[in-house]
Amino acid sequence: EIVLTQSPGTLSLSPGERATLSCRASQSVSSKYLAWYQQKPGQAPRLLIYGAFSRATGIPDRFSGSGSGTDFTLTISRLEPEDFVVYYCQQFGSSPWTFGHGTRVEIK
């Protein structure tokens, strides 16, 4: 099973700052099969990034994804108030599909 380790567990930043979230895989994952989701309290996850780099429909361009192999990154260029929630990465390259444990972005 591929283990995804997200860091940091919690990221404390101010609105307008840049957020860099890491997702490290225990084995190489094809970038085609790496996705990022955002989850707001009491809501279902929402797809942000697929194929490691591609923004989902309706996702603002302040969200971007990068990386390859075992190291992937979600970057939020300028934090808006609604971005202070939890983010998960997920891999579909090897069964069972697995999620990272999440990074919470909180207001500093």
Added chain:
Amino acid sequence: EVQLVETGGGLIQPGGSLRLSCAASGFSVSSSYMSWVRQAPGKGLEWVSVIYSGGVTYYADSVKGRFTISRDNSKNTLFLQMNSLRAEDTAVYYCARDFYGSGSYYHDLWGQGTLVSVSS
């Protein structure tokens, strides 16, 4: 409108059974790949099961042999039959539509979730 609506959650005793439903609208379940994902209270996301359009199914080891994913094409509905339930199965269960194309795979549409509580 394209959406997924889960029902069937509730409080169930350990060892009991429950069937979750996920009604789809705006697209066909039979021609889609569909997954179940769960989230224990205050915890992260865990993929549970998938059914491909051809009917092939896969399960997480934690539920293999106890849970069964299926669909009713005439009702455009996805199901998750959960047997031999344990306390650790307590979670919000989400159904999700999977997209596979252009060399990528991801959950592109999620339901609002239904809570399953396993407790005596």
